[in-house]
Amino acid sequence: MADQNLRERFPEANLKLDDNQLRVVEKRANLKAYRDGETIIAAGTRDPNFYVVKSGEVDVVEYSAGRPQIIWTSYAKELLGDVSFLSGRASNLSRVAKGPVEVFEILPENLRRIIDEEPKLGNIILATLIGRMQIMRDLNFTPLRVIGSRFSSDAFRIRDFLTKNRVVFTWVDLEGDSNAAQVLQQIGVAEEDTPVVACGKDWILRNPGNKELAERLGVLTTPKEDIYDLAIVGAGPAGLTAAVYGASEGLRTIVLERTAPGGQAGTSSRIENYPGFPMGLSGEELAARITLQAQKFGAQISTPCGVRSLSFDDGYPVIHIDDDRRVSSKCLLIATGASYRRLNIEGGERFDGVGVYYAATPMESQMCADSTVLVVGGANSAGQAAVFLAERASSVLLVIRGDDLNKGMSRYLSRRIEQTKNIDILTNTEVTQMAGNTHLESVEIRDNRSGKTRLVNTSAVFVFIGAKPHTDWLPEGVDTDEKGFIKTGPSVRDSPFWTIRRQPFFLETSRPGVFAAGDVRSSSMKRVASAVGEGAMAVAFVHEYFKN
């Protein structure tokens, strides 16, 4: 039954190859035979190979309910597997032979060749993988549970990390879930030992760090080679796009990302001004698609992999990663973007993750059901957050320092806000204090015209004010402006560090061969489309650099 429903709802997840396509596959594959009940791919293992069913049937099995459940069956000429084949992650579904089965096993390098040389077949493979990605997201098939308090900043960090890495999990909230105590008892964990991450009965991690979690879930991808043509730091829209262009144009390309692909855009509930998507699309979906595209062309994307510092060896950039490893490259693209500044309120940072948030995704919105929330900021990101949160919260107070919403926000968005009944716009207003014990309970706001203050009882404030560039890891020699954004092109021509005769390229920094793109760059537009454009342009300059 589940099988039939899934086939109807996600037809693109089960496309069949035609005979010609099957012959192409056959040429690049090993034929393997399995007996009834034999496991072809086991859940939780990383299998780098790709499979196509030649004959017989294969059950796809998941274990979220603690026992095996067949969710669909793959037939002859259909593909086995999901997006983990390209990302190198472990799949959480098993594939088990139903009766005698023959499958074509394709090694990763041959799969890439097939995708490159047979675009139609490549498209079928990618469409199937995207379809299956949607199934996993929509149906929430997962044995993974995060159990903790909604007021714990570590529980927030863990959920944020899993969400950004698109790992599906079930959230068990100690305050809001009546089964929470029973779940803890079943796995033998005391409430004071939460947050915990539990995978069925197989393993339990008590308050794991992001890296430990990533390792356990097969999400950690580490750099494989020592020297690359192009190293990109940051996997937001700019870095990911550069990876697509770099890898597709034959450059050995690596992306180093400290959290998860997507960057700021990945936290946007709906991007409505990205060309080609008239209905808008979520930042998460955009990021997932560009990531898949970059991996299709063979770019390595290493996460979580924070870059600590940069040095130069014989003129070549050497990138130092958090765990003391290094990556060397002929060219470097800095695409580390920016993040929102904290409110300048004494002690405000103690509520980070337990009342103060810098993104409004479905995860944060769950916590706002039927309550009053504050959104601080007057630009598009604040506007989007207000509209999105208004769907769940009983009321949203949009706090802006200026006197007119239209000054910093696109007209389509300000109009929508004005038309949303449960959003109140508080102009000329600032947050002056925050209070609470273990989590935020109230904030004080001040009307700057009258000087009057008032207290608002709320457990959530969303902050979207002025951006701070991620440039603190850069050495002297990469010039920045007075706000820390990286200077490029004509503005570094007179830098003491620009020591060669030719003029710097438009996106080149004061160090030849080091480029910057997207929000981290001084005078950039701070938009998804412009970050994408700059990521693509940067690769053209990399080619120019190699010619010189």
Ligand SMILES: Cc1cc2nc3c(=O)[nH]c(=O)nc-3n(C[C@H](O)[C@H](O)[C@H](O)COP(=O)(O)OP(=O)(O)OC[C@H]3O[C@@H](n4cnc5c(N)ncnc54)[C@H](O)[C@@H]3O)c2cc1C
């Ligand atoms: C909530 C929200 C909504 C938005 N909505 C829109 C919209 O509707 N339309 C629009 O055009 N724009 C929108 N924007 C702006 C848009 O998202 C940004 O302009 C765009 O994401 C910039 O892309 P980027 O690649 O330059 O940087 P970012 O998206 O900031 O990505 C930078 C990446 O670098 C990583 N990084 C940083 N430092 C390091 C380090 N030391 N080591 C490794 N990795 C590092 C970060 O983790 C991050 O993933 C929105 C922004 C936000 C926050």
